[in-house]
Amino acid sequence: MKTIRGSVYVLKDDIDTDQIIPAQYLNLVPTIPEEYTKLGSHALSGLPDGHTLFVKPGAIKAEYPVIIAGRNFGCGSSREHAPVCLGAAGVKAVIAESYARIFFRNCVATGELYPFESGQRLCDLFKTGDQAEINVEGAQVTNLTSGQSYSIKELGAVAPVVEAGGIFAYARKSGIIK
Amino acid sequence: MGMTLTEKILARAAGKRVVGPGDNVWVEVDILLTHDVCGPGTIGVFQREFGRMAKVWDPSKVVIIPDHYIFTADEMSHRNVESLRTFVKEQSLPYYYDPGTPNYKGVCHVALPQTGHVRPGEVIFGTDSHTCTHGALGAFATGIGNTDAGFIMGTGKLLIKVPKTLRFTVDGTVPRYLMGKDIILKIIGDIGFDGASYCAMEFRGDAINQLSIEERMTICNMVIEAGGKNGIIAPDEKTFEYVKARTDKPFEALYSDTDARVECDRVYDASKLEPCVAEPHVPSNFALARERNDVKLDRAYIGSCTGGKITDFVAAARILKGQKVAIPTFLVPATVEVAEAIMSSMIDGKSLVEIFAEAGCEDVAPPSCAACLGGPTDTFGRTTGKEAVISTTNRNFPGRMGSKQSRIYLASPLTAAASAIRGRITDPREFMS
Numbered sequence A: 001m002k003t004i005r006g007s008v009y010v011l012k013d014d015i016d017t018d019q020i021i022p023a024q025y026l027n028l029v030p031t032i033p034e035e036y037t038k039l040g041s042h043a044l045s046g047l048p049d050g051h052t053l054f055v056k057p058g059a060i061k062a063e064y065p066v067i068i069a070g071r072n073f074g075c076g077s078s079r080e081h082a083p084v085c086l087g088a089a090g091v092k093a094v095i096a097e098s099y100a101r102i103f104f105r106n107c108v109a110t111g112e113l114y115p116f117e118s119g120q121r122l123c124d125l126f127k128t129g130d131q132a133e134i135n136v137e138g139a140q141v142t143n144l145t146s147g148q149s150y151s152i153k154e155l156g157a158v159a160p161v162v163e164a165g166g167i168f169a170y171a172r173k174s175g176i177i178k
Numbered sequence B: 001m002g003m004t005l006t007e008k009i010l011a012r013a014a015g016k017r018v019v020g021p022g023d024n025v026w027v028e029v030d031i032l033l034t035h036d037v038c039g040p041g042t043i044g045v046f047q048r049e050f051g052r053m054a055k056v057w058d059p060s061k062v063v064i065i066p067d068h069y070i071f072t073a074d075e076m077s078h079r080n081v082e083s084l085r086t087f088v089k090e091q092s093l094p095y096y097y098d099p100g101t102p103n104y105k106g107v108c109h110v111a112l113p114q115t116g117h118v119r120p121g122e123v124i125f126g127t128d129s130h131t132c133t134h135g136a137l138g139a140f141a142t143g144i145g146n147t148d149a150g151f152i153m154g155t156g157k158l159l160i161k162v163p164k165t166l167r168f169t170v171d172g173t174v175p176r177y178l179m180g181k182d183i184i185l186k187i188i189g190d191i192g193f194d195g196a197s198y199c200a201m202e203f204r205g206d207a208i209n210q211l212s213i214e215e216r217m218t219i220c221n222m223v224i225e226a227g228g229k230n231g232i233i234a235p236d237e238k239t240f241e242y243v244k245a246r247t248d249k250p251f252e253a254l255y256s257d258t259d260a261r262v263e264c265d266r267v268y269d270a271s272k273l274e275p276c277v278a279e280p281h282v283p284s285n286f287a288l289a290r291e292r293n294d295v296k297l298d299r300a301y302i303g304s305c306t307g308g309k310i311t312d313f314v315a316a317a318r319i320l321k322g323q324k325v326a327i328p329t330f331l332v333p334a335t336v337e338v339a340e341a342i343m344s345s346m347i348d349g350k351s352l353v354e355i356f357a358e359a360g361c362e363d364v365a366p367p368s369c370a371a372c373l374g375g376p377t378d379t380f381g382r383t384t385g386k387e388a389v390i391s392t393t394n395r396n397f398p399g400r401m402g403s404k405q406s407r408i409y410l411a412s413p414l415t416a417a418a419s420a421i422r423g424r425i426t427d428p429r430e431f432m433s
């Protein structure tokens, strides 16, 4: 059984890609390994002041493998730097009430992280720092801190692409490219 | 049951007679657009997956327009443009618009149609969310990430889901004080910031027909601000005239069937719409300009792919003529063609550049994205503190123009110019007799 376990970081609605990775870091190229790591260290640094820092000063990764968010997560720009910086910071899955289309697609195409949709508003039922366990095949998330379990939505039409490990692996598997 | 314009284009690109919303289809790509921010990563993916020596699928279909971080001392940004140059040389790409040369264009979404790369009925993907702009000429156009773009570079194809279509009929006569920006901000305000998620937004009606191609581009540019996959307007005589003046390449225009299935049809009367703003920090935060007179401003910004076109500067100049701005007013033409028009276009015997200078605006900046997205710290017009900015750009997210504390009000160039004169949000009708 595939599970993802660890601390959660909770966000509300309309978290845009400028907040996920501010424009001044877009000069970093995700396919260059050192710059991939650097992108991770700047993940979510565009959140307005008052949020718990996602990546601690001086650290290169975050302590939160799971992000739980509200509606329209990842809206705005098509910058792939956004899912990439979260993946580079150690995020394995986001569970949001809904996603902006391009961000969702970039998660799937890159295979950086699982973009799960929740049936209910989980961002009101988890607090930053709670421990969570996601059962990937069972489409369920448990708040280990409160003991409550919630179902999440199956990945649906994109599941074959996610299972293959991204758009290239999927296209090779299905014979579209060699 | 008939098909919408979006469905027809995708059906043809997929080699199918019929497609419907929700179908996942492989489409053949006509144009892949990239720029200096996402180009290097796209090339990185392409070479990682297809090999260091691989060739792009069709050099005549790859268009690279550096525009984001051009006028900066930032070394990394220069390195990125340099890596584009190397790739363009290796691949012998004919359509590369190099900064620092006479071939430089400026903001990709204004340069792409101006340079004749947008044609009705075609499929355009770009590594930039505002690629949706090009639907204004009857093409299917949408933004993608580096990985999908790297895939297209190698194969010329992409797997996509056919979107549902939301239809917006804007009838009536467009008043002089109303711009495409007011129409799209009103629509986004009504349907919400994610109101068109995964959907095509098709615009039609008498008012849309009256708009110039550039004004239609403003509307399609902002569909992403409602989560839309693409914006689209059926081509007409204005479209054909615009396209044929810029390219000889043949194209076949397509149109929605009269019995096409749409998810919804919202009807507006342009003559009843009023100049408006989107307040911080989401573009759906609609308010009428005349009801926000109390909002004091520190700066005005006219520029970007949304509000930095020729018609945008003409509109601003109509208001600023014979007036003085009360706050620093930044002018950033989107492209070289726009910059040239600012020098040469006249209103009552005065060039736009003279009108702006006499009104006390900052000197017109060289064309690029500039502060529309903040950028490196030395970017022209970038906010650094708690500025309240009235801007003709498309996004007012926290930190979008630089500082997380600054507050951005999105508006039309008419409204931005009127507000610059008063130093507070102002309905442009106050300056139109």
Ligand code: SF4
Binding pocket: B067, B068, B107, B108, B109, B128, B130, B303, B304, B305, B306, B368, B369, B372, B373, B393, B394
């Ligand atoms: S002008 Fe602004 S919105 Fe347009 S492409 Fe440049 S950064 Fe993006």
